[in-house]
Amino acid sequence: MILNRKSVELLAPAGTWDALVAGVESGADACYLGGKHFNMRMHEGDFNFDDEMLKKAIAYTHEHDVKLYITLNNLISDEEVPALREYLAYLNEIKPDALLVQDFAVLELVHEMGIDIPIHTSVMMNTHNEHAIEKLKEYGITRIVVGREMTLSELSLFRERTGIEVEYFMHGDMCMSESGQCIHSGVIFGQSGNRGRCLKPCRWAYSLIDEQTGEVLDKDSDGAYKLALKDMCMYRSIPQLIQAGVFSFKIEGRMRPAPFIRRIVSTYRKAIDAYIADPMGYKVDEEGWKSLYENRARDFTTTFAFGSPTKQDIGMTGEREPRFFSDAVKEAGFQDEILKKERDINKENDAHRTLSVRVNTIDSAKAAVDNGADVIYVGGEAFRPFRPWTLSEYADIIAYAKGKAKVVINTPRTTMRRECGELEQFLTAIASRPELAADGIMVSNLGSLKLAKQYTKLPIQADVSFNLFNHLAAKFLKENSLVMACSSLELSFEQLREIVESSELPIETIVHGSYESMICDHNIPGMSLPHYSELDNPEVLDRRYALLDNAKEKHSIRIDQFGRNHIYFAKDLCLYPYLKKFNGIASYRIEAQDYTPEFTGKVTKLYREALDALASGQEIDQSKLAELQQGPRELGLGTFRFRQSRNSI
Structure with missing residues (x-):
């Protein structure tokens, strides 16, 4: 040159x-x-x-x-x-x-x-x-x-x-998070980082703890500002x-x-x-x-630019942080006065309302199928200590679900060169082996979409990472042959209603489960712990870590097979009491990737019964909410407690 x-x-x-x-x-x-x-x-x-x-x-x-x-x-x-x-x-x-x-x-x-x-x-x-x-x-x-x-x-x-x-x-x-994949500010404050109003929760102080015991693991670290990238x-x-x-x-x-x-x-x-x-x-x-x-x-x-960052790339002490846009706050529970007053979505329901469940293991997949899931999402990221799904496990669950539920194979949210190479080989296997003939593919970015269309003839749907925020984006996805798309987790109910009522593409909505606030390519435990070594102690990857903020909210960290860190909200989303408002949703989705098989089965059964009750003109049994509260986290409404995700006009 x-x-x-x-x-x-x-x-x-x-x-x-x-x-x-x-x-x-x-x-x-x-x-x-x-x-x-x-x-x-x-x-x-x-x-x-x-x-x-x-x-x-x-x-x-x-x-x-x-x-x-x-x-x-x-x-x-x-x-x-x-x-x-x-x-x-x-x-x-x-x-x-x-x-x-x-x-x-x-x-x-x-x-x-x-x-x-x-x-x-x-x-x-x-x-x-x-x-x-x-x-x-x-x-x-x-x-x-x-x-x-x-x-x-x-x-x-x-x-x-x-x-x-x-x-x-x-x-x-x-930004500490992958661009477009941080929804922390939007869900907590109603001011989305994807809409120009980020209040920078990545600049808060956090302690690194053992999720199970609560033990503080980083007492001797360089500082508390673990996500504050220089x-x-x-x-x-x-x-x-x-x-x-x-x-x-x-x-x-x-x-x-x-x-x-x-x-x-x-x-x-x-x-x-x-x-x-x-x-x-x-x-x-x-x-x-x-x-x-x-x-x-x-x-x-x-x-x-030259490889993975280390703790030297993080402003751990916070001394040179020029401005803090917000402080840590308690995540909202069922502060639902706004949602209660909202007009129901005006769209006709299918006779049978579709319930989909995203799972982490074959046992959880079977539990979801046995308790009434219409669709199960399998594969994609596997959070340690769980391991990625093997071809034989895909074949097993496809055979098990036959005649009872559809199996849609998930793909990783982030697909860099390594993941694309693996995905091409995987999609080739799906297309050529009858025992791997799933009912669909779920993709998370345009590259995965292109590969899925190139290598398979299966129906393709868009995951939540596409940040679907309006009916025109849904039209774009439909024109690219997608059969369904998941709505953004930053939408208020009013904004979701607008999409569902006007979109020609079927819209899936997450109604329950654990979900990520950020996805980071940084090794957060590795940058915080002095003796963290994957070479000497590979078991450190399988330990369950969490970040504790100054409001004493615990944010689980899940490490996937590619080494990415998925940071979770402190509360799980739960729309069970308000399902009656969510008419015309093409698929009611449960995020059960962080649940045991037993709890996956329980949550699936409760939502199945609720959706069936609505379909028959009956009321939901609200007393069942207590059973949903037995999961790993407290429950909340997420962004649905806001009138709108604050706009740009």
Whole structure:
């Protein structure tokens, strides 16, 4: 690759006019900013650009031969769709150089309205494999912002395989969770991180405990801020970024003041130009480094760029945390006054209401089948000490359930290169062996969807990780041959009702069970415990850990077969008392992956009886709620206690 001034793009953030000017004057090739609606920085009223300022910003940047990208990168609820249409029409008039998007609804409207602005995927779309990129290219996507968990070597490989332009966060604030897969703020506060209102529970203090005994395991650790990732800084690694094939060097910081933007952009501009002018003779400008380091907010890290992070990448002490957006709070129980007053969903029910159960073992699968489940979800992640399902176990449960329940095979939520390779071989086996002929496949991202369509002819449905938030996203999934999709766990009842009543695609909803607040590619116990060693003591992976916050809420950690850490809410979701309101749901789903076979059977039986009672015009036996409260956690309503997931208008 022969480098020149146009080989890479330095992309600067702007939250105010002064910051935009600072970025342009300091040498940015492009700037990105948000309007007053529909973006991932909705907390501060003085930031972001109104419609007239957007038009002025485009004119200003183009006068200086600088590109301007507008962020339209949060999830959109149905009540926001009319305003979104108007906004897109306006953007099509003023013609920014690209839009950054997360929600599939935007892709639908761009096609429907004939919008001819280039589209880039936001990091929030969690694009992390080449198969997802190939699917997105079908929709005219010209650039992707890759997931933060991707190493430069992985990035380089799929850049070569797909040929797509890659944008990479190389300086600034970083999320601990996989992008788009953190719902902690949305469920606890009704302010979703996927909708630009994150209150950053990852910046709380936590103790690492033994889940069974409550013993505090990290008394001698470096500090309590175990999820507080340091700020990304790739200044000392510019050659590696360029040679990996990164085109756009993205600086995070749309809430930063103009002097901060000026300093960061000018420092990176000088270093990038120096490398391009003389790669072999390049050396790090230590004065530039000193300027960045002495004016830092948090300390610095390179996160996953060169491999898995360690405790050195976490701001354990909290000393350099510039702002805490919230404090730990008790998760809500049945604070249900809002839900009680909501109008029931107005959609006709099937004569027999479908009950689906996601299970962890073959014994739990059999318990669900025996107690009335219509569908069981098997496979996908296996949380240690449980092991992944084998081909023979799939065959056994398919044979056992025949004539009694459908078996849908689940796939991992995150499918990087390793998981994609395993998934291809697995899907080939399913397609070629009669004893593995399941009733369907459940996928969690566009890459898995593409592989499932390529290798099998089974019906495909979308898991909760697709963040389904509106009927247009459901339409997108239906057009891609999916037969059903699970609604987002951040939707309020009112917002769910809008989707169910208007969607042509059948909608599944989780009504009970344990569920994740975050999914992390970090080894949280390994970063907190001084003598944690998978090589010396592999049994440490099978111990059940939890995080205890300052409100004394216990968040279970589950480690899957790929080493990812799934952090759970302290309360399990329970919609049993309110099932009568949930009409027209295509599938009522129980998340039993963290339950014993015995409790899986009990919960399945209680929900089966309740749904059958509703189908026959009878009332639910509310006294049975006491039996549901015998599980591993207390019960709560999750986001259904809110009138709405706070919107972006």
